[in-house]
Amino acid sequence: xxxxxxxxxxxxxxxxxxxxxxxxxxxxxxxxxxxxxxxxxxxxxxxxxxxxxxxxxxxxxxxxxxxxxxxxxxxxxxxxxxxxxxxxxxxxxxxxxxxxxxxxxxxxxxxxxxxxxxxxxxxxxxxxxxxxxxxxxxxxxxxxxxxxxxxxxxxxxxxxxxxxxxxxxxxxxxxxxxxx
Numbered sequence: 001x002x003x004x005x006x007x008x009x010x011x012x013x014x015x016x017x018x019x020x021x022x023x024x025x026x027x028x029x030x031x032x033x034x035x036x037x038x039x040x041x042x043x044x045x046x047x048x049x050x051x052x053x054x055x056x057x058x059x060x061x062x063x064x065x066x067x068x069x070x071x072x073x074x075x076x077x078x079x080x081x082x083x084x085x086x087x088x089x090x091x092x093x094x095x096x097x098x099x100x101x102x103x104x105x106x107x108x109x110x111x112x113x114x115x116x117x118x119x120x121x122x123x124x125x126x127x128x129x130x131x132x133x134x135x136x137x138x139x140x141x142x143x144x145x146x147x148x149x150x151x152x153x154x155x156x157x158x159x160x161x162x163x164x165x166x167x168x169x170x171x172x173x174x175x176x177x178x179x180x
Contacts, residue, residue, distance in 0.1 A: 012092055016042070029068055051139060091119070094124070096123050096124070
């Protein structure tokens with residue numbers, strides 16, 4: 001990491017982090033180079049059905065980010081802007097993988113700006129090696145026996161074991177001979 005001076009600003013990186021991925025971690029590391037503190041805010045959304053409990057997602061994020069000294073992990077529910085005000089933070093961090101992310105994130109940034117004009121949204125474009133990565137893709141690959149070692153840290157893989165059902169790969173051969 002570089003030794004450039006950081007702003008005296010606390011930023012919040014909200015998300016479900018179900019689970020946290022190397023792409024998320026990269027965004028936190030890069031934000032931590034710019035901001036004095038990065039609060040990784042794990043969303044407790046009653047409208048979503050996360051795979052992992054908020055306690056497990058918090059533990060995953062805490063362990064995965066243990067080396068980022070100015071990153072803090074906590075959970076929140078309700079409006080993000082209310083959480084931001086409770087933490088005296090004026091900056092939302094959002095990661096972008098593709099243009100499709102931007103459309104959604106742009107709408108959310110405008111809504112947050114409408115609700116709280118004092119809060120800004122900063123977008124950090126992902127590193128190319130993480131542009132395909134999503135929490136749902138990681139869970140799918142893991143459940144079907146794929147190698148996710150380049151997608152999540154070892155501590156997250158270890159916590160995923162036993163928490164997600166794994167489906168063995170099967171092949172069904174057609175015993176009949178077609179077109180005879």
